[in-house]
Amino acid sequence: MRVLGLDIGSRSVDAVWLDDGRITDYAIADSGFDPAAAYEGFLARGDHDIVVATGYGRHVARGALGCPVVTEIKAYALGATALYPEAGSVLDIGGQDTKIISLKASGGVDDFEMNDKCAAGTGKFLEVMARALGFELAEMAEAALAAEEGVVISSMCTVFAESEVTGLVHKGVDRGRIARGLHDSIAKRTLGSLKRVNVRGPLVFAGGVAKNPAMVELIRGGFAGEVRIPDEAQIVGAYGAALSALGR
Amino acid sequence: MSDNVETVDYTEMWEELGLNVPAHCALLKAIGPAYESVYLSQKNRPEGMSYFDFVMSEIHSLRIRELQDHKADGGSIIGTFCVYVPEEIIRALGGQSIGLCAGAEWAFPEVEQVMPRNTCALIKSFMGFKLGKVCPYFESADLVVGETTCDGKKKAYEVLGKLHPTHVMELPQMKRPDDRALWRSEIDRLAAKLEELTGRTLDVASLKAAIKEVNDKRRALQRLNAARKAAAVPISGKDALLAVQVAFYDDVPRFTQMVNAVADELEARIQAGVSVAPAEAKRILITGSPMAIPNWKVHDIVERSGGVVVAEELCTGSRYYDTLVAEDGDTVEEMLEAITDKYLGINCACFTPNDARVDDIMRMAEEYNVDGVIHYALQFCGPYQFEGYTVEKAARANGMPLLKVETDYSMEDAGQLTTRVEAFLEML
Numbered sequence: 001m002r003v004l005g006l007d008i009g010s011r012s013v014d015a016v017w018l019d020d021g022r023i024t025d026y027a028i029a030d031s032g033f034d035p036a037a038a039y040e041g042f043l044a045r046g047d048h049d050i051v052v053a054t055g056y057g058r059h060v061a062r063g064a065l066g067c068p069v070v071t072e073i074k075a076y077a078l079g080a081t082a083l084y085p086e087a088g089s090v091l092d093i094g095g096q097d098t099k100i101i102s103l104k105a106s107g108g109v110d111d112f113e114m115n116d117k118c119a120a121g122t123g124k125f126l127e128v129m130a131r132a133l134g135f136e137l138a139e140m141a142e143a144a145l146a147a148e149e150g151v152v153i154s155s156m157c158t159v160f161a162e163s164e165v166t167g168l169v170h171k172g173v174d175r176g177r178i179a180r181g182l183h184d185s186i187a188k189r190t191l192g193s194l195k196r197v198n199v200r201g202p203l204v205f206a207g208g209v210a211k212n213p214a215m216v217e218l219i220r221g222g223f224a225g226e227v228r229i230p231d232e233a234q235i236v237g238a239y240g241a242a243l244s245a246l247g248r
Numbered sequence: 249m250s251d252n253v254e255t256v257d258y259t260e261m262w263e264e265l266g267l268n269v270p271a272h273c274a275l276l277k278a279i280g281p282a283y284e285s286v287y288l289s290q291k292n293r294p295e296g297m298s299y300f301d302f303v304m305s306e307i308h309s310l311r312i313r314e315l316q317d318h319k320a321d322g323g324s325i326i327g328t329f330c331v332y333v334p335e336e337i338i339r340a341l342g343g344q345s346i347g348l349c350a351g352a353e354w355a356f357p358e359v360e361q362v363m364p365r366n367t368c369a370l371i372k373s374f375m376g377f378k379l380g381k382v383c384p385y386f387e388s389a390d391l392v393v394g395e396t397t398c399d400g401k402k403k404a405y406e407v408l409g410k411l412h413p414t415h416v417m418e419l420p421q422m423k424r425p426d427d428r429a430l431w432r433s434e435i436d437r438l439a440a441k442l443e444e445l446t447g448r449t450l451d452v453a454s455l456k457a458a459i460k461e462v463n464d465k466r467r468a469l470q471r472l473n474a475a476r477k478a479a480a481v482p483i484s485g486k487d488a489l490l491a492v493q494v495a496f497y498d499d500v501p502r503f504t505q506m507v508n509a510v511a512d513e514l515e516a517r518i519q520a521g522v523s524v525a526p527a528e529a530k531r532i533l534i535t536g537s538p539m540a541i542p543n544w545k546v547h548d549i550v551e552r553s554g555g556v557v558v559a560e561e562l563c564t565g566s567r568y569y570d571t572l573v574a575e576d577g578d579t580v581e582e583m584l585e586a587i588t589d590k591y592l593g594i595n596c597a598c599f600t601p602n603d604a605r606v607d608d609i610m611r612m613a614e615e616y617n618v619d620g621v622i623h624y625a626l627q628f629c630g631p632y633q634f635e636g637y638t639v640e641k642a643a644r645a646n647g648m649p650l651l652k653v654e655t656d657y658s659m660e661d662a663g664q665l666t667t668r669v670e671a672f673l674e675m676l
């Protein structure tokens with residue numbers, strides 16, 4: 001059976017095609033103003049027998065396509081355990097939310113925590129800060145890694161942090177140190193949540209922000225157990241959604 | 249009740265009560281569609297729920313007319329905010345007890361001029377209804393009775409006391425013998441206050457009758473809720489919640505009769521194996537802060553997501569109907585003693601310690617054969633937020649999955665909450 005898994009997020013629409021449970025292709029598109037337009041393109045390929053949707057746009061897709069849906073929690077848990085059967089937990093930092101899932105030894109969801117009330121510490125936050133610093137996203141991560149030490153950023157609210165960053169730039173503070181400070185504070189916050197949920201390793205770090213080498217280094221350095229980063233960290237949700245069709 | 253109720257214009261009555269009529273119309277216009285989408289859209293409801301549909305459609309009209317008639321006959325209306333306030337004493341002195349807690353956002357900007365923003369929605373809501381002059385129950389009340397429970401309510405009654413005749417009962421925070429003695433004296437003080445207000449005196453016959461009547465109401469609710477233990481769930485959680493919410497302000501004997509009729513129907517449904525939910529629907533117990541009418545948010549989300557709520561450990565749930573006043577008292581004194589005990593037996597998070605609530609939850613989880621527990625705390629409700637941790641720990645130790653949610657009356661977080669609830673149901 002050929003399955004198309006769609007993860008319809010606030011920043012991107014991710015797609016994974018499976019045939020007999022194996023990934024045959026994947027794609028990532030910008031959600032833009034119209035996420036439906038993004039997934040219509042994937043559907044138009046016609047390379048699937050069924051579709052399963054996850055992500056915050058899943059109910060819209062269910063309404064439009066009549067397809068089954070699963071939550072992001074289940075999708076990430078399925079995707080992460082398929083990639084790493086030994087996984088103990090999942091951290092997903094996406095465009096606009098953060099999820100922490102602790103897994104049972106058998107692979108199912110044991111507990112989870114979500115933050116999607118505000119963009120603090122998410123991909124969106126990093127984008128806004130990069131813009132304030134005059135960096136491309138990738139440049140910002142590089143600069144953060146290169147900096148010896150970060151400046152302390154006191155606010156995690158996107159709006160306040162942005163003006164704080166602008167202020168620091170005007171004061172002539174090194175942009176690399178600011179970038180490092182921003183990454184430090186997201187990592188600190190994330191590590192605090194991981195502690196609160198009391199997750200065990202290995203931790204699968206997924207989602208768009210897992211492509212950021214500075215964040216990866218900081219999470220690796222601060223987490224008590226092992227950390228695994230999928231090669232394509234952004235499609236774990238879509239992969240899990242597709243797998244759910246196989247009754248896993 | 250009859251089928252051919254004529255449309256009556258109640259504007260004059262509302263004006264006489266001093267309501268802000270245009271604002272009040274706007275409130276009613278908001279509640280109607282909410283009720284329709286939450287309640288009337290359900291399939292396979294028990295027929296007896298049509299009584300509650302009727303009550304809801306007449307919530308600010310026919311019932312208010314009844315209360316005005318009751319007052320004209322020399323009766324009193326006493327408003328309350330907590331399940332600790334003894335309805336039996338109110339009724340024995342010719343009063344009707346009306347719950348004034350509210351479950352809708354109203355006039356919050358005005359409320360925030362007199363109390364902090366980080367006050368729970370329940371308190372803000374009843375203050376909003378008062379300040380906005382949109383609640384005919386509030387405006388009908390000869391006296392409102394508050395209690396020293398959480399800090400928010402305690403201080404809110406100071407504000408309210410300037411706007412409405414208010415009597416505050418001092419509720420102890422512990423349950424030791426001295427605390428019971430204090431509570432007993434507060435029961436006496438309430439009785440004296442109501443005697444003074446009504447010009448009547450507590451006597452054996454009327455207190456006995458009131459105890460019996462209110463017990464019968466609670467017994468009817470116990471029956472209705474016991475039916476939810478069956479494998480085939482005969483009534484939705486939303487409908488069962490509504491029944492308890494209505495218990496706070498409906499006419500007591502009529503309500504009892506109607507709830508018993510629903511219970512008859514539910515028992516027949518169980519015999520016939522009729523269920524409102526598919527067999528694979530996850531059975532959920534909800535526990536936490538009170539859900540005042542028309543707050544149906546969490547139940548609605550759970551049941552729209554494919555779960556079914558089978559029990560509520562709430563003040564609009566088991567804490568309201570689970571225990572009865574002993575009926576064997578033969579003197580006023582004995583009956584007041586029995587009332588003291590019944591109320592002090594309620595397990596509210598304002599008390600310390602409150603381990604018995606955790607025991608109640610775990611016992612109910614077993615009795616109702618639940619798959620998971622949702623701990624619901626209103627935002628800024630310290631007592632229940634705190635106990636959320638205790639309950640979570642106990643649930644874990646018992647292998648019972650638990651989801652903690654914290655929310656308010658706004659719909660801003662409905663999407664997020666839906667995702668969390670769906671993920672929880674998937675996980676069970």
Ligand code: SF4
Nearest residue numbers: 329330331397563596
């Ligand atoms: S939660 Fe406590 S204070 Fe609130 S109504 Fe219930 S018993 Fe009273």
Ligand code: SF4
Nearest residue numbers: 368370398537626629
């Ligand atoms: S106990 Fe909680 S819900 Fe009740 S009034 Fe106090 S803060 Fe609000």
